[in-house]
Amino acid sequence: MRASAGVRAALAVLLCASPVTLAAQEQVALTTGQLTITHDDMALRSYVSDGRQQIVLESRWPASVVHVHGNSALFETYSGGTACPAQYQWIMLDSTGLHATESFGTCSDLAEVQMTDQGPMVVLPRMGRSGTAGFVVRNGQIVEHELGLASAGVGNTSNAAAWSGRTAYDVLHAAEMEPSLLSFLPWDVLDLARNSSVVSSDTMSRDGDWFAAVGCMPHNCNGAMAGVAISTRDGRILVAQWQRGRGGQVHGTPDSALPAKFRNLLSGQF
Secondary structure (H helix, E strand, C coil), X not given: CEECCCCHHHCCEEEECCCCCCCEEEEEEECCXXXXXXEECCCCEEXXXXXXXXXXXXXXXXXXXEEEECCEEEEEEECCCCCCCEEEEEEEEECCEEEECCCECCCXXXXXXXXXXXXXXXXXXXXXXXXXXXEEEXXXXXXXXXXXXXXXXXXXXXXXXXXXXXCHHHHHHCHHHHHHHHCCCCHHHHHHHHHCCCEECCCCEEECCEEEEEEECCCCCCCEEEEEEEXXXXXXXXXXXXEXXXXXXXXXXXXXXXXXXXXXXXXXXX
16 A cells, blocks of 8 residues: 555646636536536646636546545546546545645546545556556545455356356456466466456357457557457356457367357457
8 A cells, every 4th residue: 555656746736816717617516515617628727616716637628527525526637648548636625725636547547436444445447457456535645555356256257157247357357267367378468358358348148159258458449359258068268369460369278169259359340
């Protein structure tokens, strides 16, 4: 557990005494008052104001509210690029005025907010490696937790039907599946498959003699895809990958025809 370094050296939060006059984009009700969000398309900045003070967020597009908790709102800001598309900040309104945390995140724009005994935790998948990170506010500072892999709650992992309705990302990231996956996949291949299945097109469903699902890499769906299949016969696992310029690969030993989802993926179709 450590305080997030994030982009601390390049914080994009400025506290100003008087707001810039812009058309309101959105209003957010907190327990302590109301915030108005405006955006300047020329300056690439969003402004969050309570009518007396204002906080400036650097964002290519209008910053959006992801979650509201009491006197605080979680904002997502956008770089406009694909390498690190999103970051997050909490903005709080109390009796002393507006306050903002440092910018934080993993560069993923797939945030989930979970309630914990430490308060709201912003959970984000790691970018470029497996696992997830959790961010909480402690005394006004962002604290990052390494969450690793969570259990999917599937007792018999070789029962293909038990994974019905799960995404390829869910299966590949399930803690109980990791030993089986690493029995035939090198770590770097598994890590790439996980990162290439974050965006889901479907869930695990019957496909021939398999239950299968596929996904693609965030902001690079036409460049990297991956899928997982589990046999209804004996529970064996297959993992398929496709990368632009490298083509497709199947890992594992099929004992019957590949699922149709894999055939599409291996031909570069998502």
